[in-house]
Amino acid sequence: MFTSQQTDCLVAALNSFHIELPSWGFANTGTRFGKFLQPAAATTTEEKFADAGEVHRLTGVCPTIALHVLWDLPNGPADVDSVQSLARRHGLRAGSINPNVFQDQIYKYGSLGNPDPAIRQQALDHILTSADIARALASRDLSLWFADGSNYPGTQNIRHRRRWFEDGLRETHARLGAGQRMLVEYKPFEPAFYHTDIADWGMALLFARAAGPNARVLVDTGHHYQAQNIEQIVAWLLDLDMLGGFHFNDRRYADDDLTMGSIDPYQVFRIFHEIAHFEWETGRRADVAYMIDQSHNLKGKIEAMIQTVTTAMELFAKAALVDHRKLAAAQENCALVDAETCLKDAFSTDVRPVIGEWAESKGLPADAMDAFRQSGYLERITANRAAKNAATVSSYA
Numbered sequence: 001m002f003t004s005q006q007t008d009c010l011v012a013a014l015n016s017f018h019i020e021l022p023s024w025g026f027a028n029t030g031t032r033f034g035k036f037l038q039p040a041a042a043t044t045t046e047e048k049f050a051d052a053g054e055v056h057r058l059t060g061v062c063p064t065i066a067l068h069v070l071w072d073l074p075n076g077p078a079d080v081d082s083v084q085s086l087a088r089r090h091g092l093r094a095g096s097i098n099p100n101v102f103q104d105q106i107y108k109y110g111s112l113g114n115p116d117p118a119i120r121q122q123a124l125d126h127i128l129t130s131a132d133i134a135r136a137l138a139s140r141d142l143s144l145w146f147a148d149g150s151n152y153p154g155t156q157n158i159r160h161r162r163r164w165f166e167d168g169l170r171e172t173h174a175r176l177g178a179g180q181r182m183l184v185e186y187k188p189f190e191p192a193f194y195h196t197d198i199a200d201w202g203m204a205l206l207f208a209r210a211a212g213p214n215a216r217v218l219v220d221t222g223h224h225y226q227a228q229n230i231e232q233i234v235a236w237l238l239d240l241d242m243l244g245g246f247h248f249n250d251r252r253y254a255d256d257d258l259t260m261g262s263i264d265p266y267q268v269f270r271i272f273h274e275i276a277h278f279e280w281e282t283g284r285r286a287d288v289a290y291m292i293d294q295s296h297n298l299k300g301k302i303e304a305m306i307q308t309v310t311t312a313m314e315l316f317a318k319a320a321l322v323d324h325r326k327l328a329a330a331q332e333n334c335a336l337v338d339a340e341t342c343l344k345d346a347f348s349t350d351v352r353p354v355i356g357e358w359a360e361s362k363g364l365p366a367d368a369m370d371a372f373r374q375s376g377y378l379e380r381i382t383a384n385r386a387a388k389n390a391a392t393v394s395s396y397a
Ligand code: RM4
Pocket: 098, 145, 185, 220, 247, 255, 293
């Protein structure tokens, strides 16, 4: 069914593909109305590593785990050694390090954008410590998301906050070690409902440029308004050498954190296609971190993660099938139907059998979900964790 050239493309794409798992995707999470507790959810950092390790063992493409400092290293740098040994034990490496400057009471009116200089300093100190943690864990990316903003017109000085952010991000950049990067994530709204200090990719881009040469933009696919053309943002950032990475998830309405590709798989394909086309045209590898940022409160957490990784591999492989030479010629000649067909043909190709063969050639199960269900892992952790999870308090107010 595939030409040998297509098979080579697919294998090369799969060999190059990695996607990072979020530690928080294995723990109990919920909506603002409450948490639905799962008996198998991870209750400790160790359990998050174990679950992520299981997903990597079955899929082979998730060697790193993103960590949230406050949730996974509550004692800060003092936890580095234990995190390192957990990583070793579970066959993983520490991935992006996420400071948390949105949860503590002091951040009610913001972190780096807070009008109170003492709170801005406290936020900066936590971010700088997180940069140190990243360096100690040999983790490349410091991943920054801020909840900062305001809820009512006129209540904050938007220009002052912008400058405070620029200063804080510059100081953060100065703390990066050799080879480290900082990624600036944007989000249009929530939790702030009137203005958000880093609301879109343009603001993130300007902040990253102001911060220094190793700052890049992080695109969380759920952080856009309805109908926004995300692949265009991706193409611009690639062209400007400012695309740092992704937080993948899908959405129907806003920041829904639904399973990647569950609502609009063609959107994810188009993103991967822009990257593949850039690489074909420039002969350069796009230095982009693929990360998952999802928390499933209804689906089983490990199953949902395996489903996500499988979907990501499929869409990435489909994008590798686009005939770039043909597409470039069609674009040049404005042969619209031919150009669009290049994408459609690749998108509608069933790559699952090739992925199964590729997996087996690496000693991995052809069907990761089936292997997980056969493994008994879920039954084991359910028995071990059910009582602990039942004891968790879950309430709206
Ligand atoms: C935000 C954002 C961040 C994530 C937090 C928990 O909506 O997506 O990346 O760290 O949620």
